Amino acid sequence: MRAHVLSGSGINGLAIRELPEPTPGPGEVVVLVGATSLNFRDLLIARGATDRIPLSDGAGVVSAVGEGVRGVSVGDHVAGCFFQHWLDGRIEARHHDAALGGSVDGMLAEAVVLPAAGVVAAPRGWSDEQSATLPCAGLTAWNALVEGQRLRPGATVLLLGTGGVSVFGLQFAQMLGLRTIMTSSSDDKLARMRDLGADVTINYRTHEEWQHLVLEATGGAGVDLVLEVGGGQTLARSMACTRFGGEIALIGMVSGQAPIDPFPLLGRSATLRGVYVGSRRMFTDMVAAIDANPMEPVIDRVFAFDEAQDAYRHLRGQSHVGKVVIAVGSQSLPA
Ligand SMILES: NC(=O)c1ccc[n+]([C@@H]2O[C@H](COP(=O)([O-])OP(=O)(O)OC[C@H]3O[C@@H](n4cnc5c(N)ncnc54)[C@H](OP(=O)(O)O)[C@@H]3O)[C@@H](O)[C@H]2O)c1
The missing domain is CATH 3.40.50.720 (NAD(P)-binding Rossmann-like Domain)
Structure with a gap:
């Protein structure tokens, strides 16, 4: 599978690499990523990170589940949680150790393996491009308003x-x-x-x-x-x-x-x-609110997977409104 990897030389250093197909260990799931989205944070990370798959935000379909996984099934449309281990309660220093696209590899890949508790069900009827807008920007706004x-x-x-x-x-x-x-x-x-x-x-x-x-x-x-x-x-x-x-x-x-x-x-x-993004519990609250109050995220532009550098430059230019998205795999609407 292909992934974009940062090489420490800014946006120009973002390059596609062929990496082994991920397989799920116990308690893990594999997500075929349909789309990712960019945040201001990703511009800062691109300046310094090396050998890191970037982007906290992505959504897609579960293609495999490991032993002992409950509550997530093959075929589910999910989004990744920004903080993979912040499930509920107050944020703790240890939660920073598993922040997607920062302290651990992120979502700008055709497939990722994540803990089953590190994904949430996407809003009903949303495409992967739409759901990929939620994990950082959406949840941060939700946390600020509600928590x-x-x-x-x-x-x-x-x-x-x-x-x-x-x-x-x-x-x-x-x-x-x-x-x-x-x-x-x-x-x-x-x-x-x-x-x-x-x-x-x-x-x-x-x-x-x-x-x-x-x-x-x-x-x-x-x-x-x-x-x-x-x-x-x-x-x-x-x-x-x-x-x-x-x-x-x-x-x-x-x-x-x-x-x-x-x-x-x-x-x-x-x-x-x-306010630092939010927990998994806040994410599921937000999705429940979206399911009950239909809305559509504002997507400024969708870039192709091999146009990732252009997507970064577009975000940096600040001509956008709302979210900048990178499509990864084939897009499909959840059933
Ligand atoms: N703490 C957290 O958990 C968390 C989570 C997400 C984001 N953030 C932070 O929140 C900020 C926004 O992130 P984002 O991803 O939403 O960024 P973004 O999509 O890149 O938004 C950039 C926009 O900020 C506006 N802006 C720039 N200078 C401004 C100023 N002086 N006054 C008011 N608005 C100004 C511009 O809007 P106009 O073009 O309309 O002027 C610009 O288009 C970043 O600093 C990011 O790191 C923090």
């Missing part, structure tokens, strides 16, 4: 930019009956977000002091929750427009890192909660 403070219907969520996490944040926020404010560098992208249901949209390029517009849009109170993916250029502004007692889910730093004064947070008695 922190309890939000009452009508509470307001701030979403920064129109990348994978933020667009899932918009879709799940709507599912949960929340009001949404979304920022972007592009008016065209903001128009798309309004079509998707965003209540308030703000161009952060033309309105550098966008936190004032967020306050205005919330009657001066501030938002209940921020999905903070921006980092250096955004966190201080997010703190300035979070309501008293509100929460900032600290997720990422697409705009880099910068020293931050935490006192505005204290003044508002607000909470800063680090």
Whole structure:
């Protein structure tokens, strides 16, 4: 079977290798990967990782199960869990030891072998391309919205930019009956977000002091929750427009890192909660919510397996909205 392997020289070093067909040991399953998707993290990993199959996100069909496997059968459509061993409860340091496409080989391969507990059933009726969008960006947005403070219907969520996490944040926020404010560098992208249901949209390029517009849009109170993916250029502004007692889910730093004064947070008695993807239990909750509230992930573009380098460059260019996908095997809809 073929897999892409990183060689330590960035995106240019990503190359296809022929590797042995995986076979399942006790408690393991083999997944024929139908599709994978890219995350900002994968750009960072590509800079340094060597001899590693990249990408945390992939979905496909189970082709073989090892001895003692219960609850997963040949023919099941599944997605891999970002943290292979974080089943439930709080995250622990040991969970980092099995993060797909980071500390262990990932999903950019025609076939992978995973612990049976490291996969979850894909949403009903979703293609592998669709299910491959969920493990990192989808679950991170879900965790940020659902696992922190309890939000009452009508509470307001701030979403920064129109990348994978933020667009899932918009879709799940709507599912949960929340009001949404979304920022972007592009008016065209903001128009798309309004079509998707965003209540308030703000161009952060033309309105550098966008936190004032967020306050205005919330009657001066501030938002209940921020999905903070921006980092250096955004966190201080997010703190300035979070309501008293509100929460900032600290997720990422697409705009880099910068020293931050935490006192505005204290003044508002607000909470800063680090969010790191999510557990298997959160993943199955998310899939159950999708099954009960039909939706479709926003896929910007699908690249072929041998176009993986182009897919990385497309993500790096930030012209995308939502998710960038790489098709791997033949696509089929689950029955
Ligand atoms: N902690 C976790 O578990 C976790 C999980 C997933 C992702 N992350 C992190 O979250 C971040 C987003 O990941 P992703 O995969 O969703 O990224 P992505 O799809 O590559 O999103 C990139 C988008 O970020 C927006 N952006 C860039 N600079 C911005 C700024 N100054 N203010 C607001 N938005 C800005 C841009 O949107 P516009 O083009 O619309 O301006 C850009 O297209 C990354 O830092 C990633 O590492 C963390």
